[in-house]
Amino acid sequence: MCRHLAYLGPLRDLATLLLDPPHSLLRQSYAPADMRGGGTVNADGFGAGWYPDGARTPIRYRRAVPIWADASFAALARAVRSGAVLAAVRSATVGMPVMETACAPFATGRWLFSHNGVVAGWPDSVAGLASRLPVTELLTLEAPTDSALLWALVRQRLAAGASPGGALGAVTAQVRAAAPGSRLNMLVTDGTELAATAVDHALVVRAGDGGVLVCSEPTDPSFGWEPVPDCHLLTATPSAVDVVPIPATASEER
Secondary structure (H helix, E strand, O other): OOEEEEEEEEEEEHHHHHOOOOOOHHHHHHOOOOOOOOOOOOOOOEEEEEOOOOOOOOEEEEEOOOHHHOHHHHHHHHHOEEEEEEEEEOOOOOOOOOOHHHOOOEEEOOEEEEEEEEOOOOOHHHHHHHOOOOHHHHHOOOOOOHHHHHHHHHHHHHHOOOOHHHHHHHHHHHHHHHOOOOEEEEEEEOOOOEEEEEOOOOOEEEEEOOEEEEEOOOOOOOOOOEEOOOOEEEEEEOOEEEEEEOOOOOOOOO
8 A cells, every 4th residue: 555645725845744744644654554454664665746836737756765764855845835736655566666657646747646555456457448548558657557557547538638536436437347356545636626536445635724635644633634435536626625426337527
């Protein structure tokens, strides 16, 4: 498993979001509260993506080392401010490589993406779904991992005009049908809106003060955190949050 976080709202420095809270993403990297049998720590790399104020294209920082081992990121995080952030710490599934390009967030154009979980029966279970992608998509995956393939499936729908929620919901339905028992907590954002799925793993949301924060685990003990029910899809902007059941079959919604 991994841990991830997405934020939309007023400008905040990365350290305030990712490093300073009592149960921050930093702490979740070495003392997660809910791994559900998917490992004990998230020490196989990390990444953060953010949108500079007014920019449509994100910047990424990724490393194949534990977040606590990177002093450069700690300094950078106190200097960078953004109103849109997606970050993750990684626990690599057995058999998958530990490398920088396997770390979330994945990115294409204005989009950032993260996956917390595992595709059951990888890779055979989703070979049929992969075969529907253009060959060039498969040849240029950032890493030979389930998360990278999920991102290819999601971005194909985004490129075809699907909404973030529509893309995540459809891909989740496809993968659940092809690979039952998969854990599919996914996050995607373009810096103005975000979508997230909760499938067989925890996800929480807190909205208020003009912003929204979606995390694998609450980052502090304050009130206001709401669990996202299992098999549900969350969509959000800084001013609104909506949570609905994930459809049982893939929709062609645009």
